[in-house]
Amino acid sequence: MSDAYSRDYGHLPVLAAEAVAALSPRDGETYVDATMGGGGYTRMLLEKADCNVIAFDRDPAATQAAQIWAEKYGSRLTIVQRPFAEMKEALEELTISEVQGVVMDLGVSSLQLDEGVRGFSFRHDGPLNMRMDQQANLDARELLNRADEKDLADIFYIYGEEKKSRIAAREIVRVRQSEPIETTGQLSAILEKVLGAQGREKIHPATRIFQAIRIFINDELGQLAKGLLAAECVLAAAGRLAVVTFHSLEDRLVKRFLIQRSAAQQAGSRHMPDIARPDEMPTFSLSARRPVLPSAEEIAANPRARSAKLRSALRTQAAAQKAEPDFLRRIGLPQPVFSPALRNWS
Numbered sequence: 001m002s003d004a005y006s007r008d009y010g011h012l013p014v015l016a017a018e019a020v021a022a023l024s025p026r027d028g029e030t031y032v033d034a035t036m037g038g039g040g041y042t043r044m045l046l047e048k049a050d051c052n053v054i055a056f057d058r059d060p061a062a063t064q065a066a067q068i069w070a071e072k073y074g075s076r077l078t079i080v081q082r083p084f085a086e087m088k089e090a091l092e093e094l095t096i097s098e099v100q101g102v103v104m105d106l107g108v109s110s111l112q113l114d115e116g117v118r119g120f121s122f123r124h125d126g127p128l129n130m131r132m133d134q135q136a137n138l139d140a141r142e143l144l145n146r147a148d149e150k151d152l153a154d155i156f157y158i159y160g161e162e163k164k165s166r167i168a169a170r171e172i173v174r175v176r177q178s179e180p181i182e183t184t185g186q187l188s189a190i191l192e193k194v195l196g197a198q199g200r201e202k203i204h205p206a207t208r209i210f211q212a213i214r215i216f217i218n219d220e221l222g223q224l225a226k227g228l229l230a231a232e233c234v235l236a237a238a239g240r241l242a243v244v245t246f247h248s249l250e251d252r253l254v255k256r257f258l259i260q261r262s263a264a265q266q267a268g269s270r271h272m273p274d275i276a277r278p279d280e281m282p283t284f285s286l287s288a289r290r291p292v293l294p295s296a297e298e299i300a301a302n303p304r305a306r307s308a309k310l311r312s313a314l315r316t317q318a319a320a321q322k323a324e325p326d327f328l329r330r331i332g333l334p335q336p337v338f339s340p341a342l343r344n345w346s
């Protein structure tokens with residue numbers, strides 16, 4: 001299957017067989033692929049059973065590219081160009097009251113990363129953009145040239161877990177006083193100069209800061225938290241949820257959400273005392289405590305798989321829980337306090 005994906009879209013899906021197996025597709029059922037991308041998961045679902053898929057992507061480039069292969073599946077496939085945080089509303093508009101599975105394969109696709117013009121990657125020079133959805137308010141260029149030093153440092157630290165966040169922010173502010181920072185190449189060169197190679201793995205010095213900017217611009221963690229809550233609402237009893245994450249911020253959120261929602265199983269847990277809610281009926285039961293990881297063969301064939309983790313769970317019959325005000329903080333959604341100026345633009 002990977003040949004077809006490379007030809008159509010250039011994205012090699014990660015943990016696809018495992019994520020699709022977690023949904024165990026059956027004839028007549030309906031699934032949400034919350035992150036269609038090149039359609040690797042969507043197509044695998046549609047090939048495995050005579051089922052229906054509602055495939056979301058907020059990126060118009062992904063939904064347009066799907067035209068090449070989508071026709072084959074006729075009315076079994078519905079493509080929705082919308083953020084998956086709006087999954088519940090979108091399904092209501094399609095008069096679908098519940099689905100039997102939701103799968104999410106988070107982050108960006110190879111198409112987005114490899115097209116310099118999208119400005120996502122330090123490996124390809126291009127304008128600093130990084131918006132998945134071009135309707136979004138703020139792009140990376142505007143952020144880097146307008147945000148104050150403290151906001152930049154906080155973004156780098158919180159969303160990139162970059163220890164030298166303040167040094168990087170200070171240098172960006174210094175450079176932009178003489179010339180605007182317009183391209184990924186310019187930003188990457190600044191970061192290389194002030195940060196140097198990092199950690200035992202010697203990852204590229206721009207890695208964490210590019211990740212941080214992308215997460216902030218696209219509100220990726222906010223989307224994930226809302227997407228998980230929406231999945232809880234739209235999944236039928238015995239419905240399956242499968243989520244593939246690519247870094248620790250995403251994985252922590254998914255893990256803590258599932259632990260909180262399967263709280264009865266965890267009652268008395270010494271590890272998560274502040275999130276266990278044994279008084280609420282659990283809405284999910286965990287398929288396994290540990291995530292599924294890619295095999296050594298998959299990592300060798302597709303280095304992007306290196307940090308992937310798949311977590312899955314089964315929806316119970318209990319009604320969706322209310323998200324109390326403090327819920328998002330407790331499951332690990334960062335709550336940064338940015339300056340009013342940044343809050344107004346983003």
Ligand SMILES: C[S@@+](CC[C@H](N)C(=O)[O-])C[C@H]1O[C@@H](n2cnc3c(N)ncnc32)[C@H](O)[C@@H]1O
Pocket residue numbers: 011012013014016034035036037038039040041042056057058059062082083084085105106107108109110132223224
């Ligand atoms: C890792 S790729 C998915 C690849 C896909 N599983 C495949 O097999 O080709 C992630 C995709 O999800 C989309 N995406 C990310 N966050 C999203 C969101 N909040 N709502 C909708 N789409 C999103 C991105 O635009 C990207 O195309």
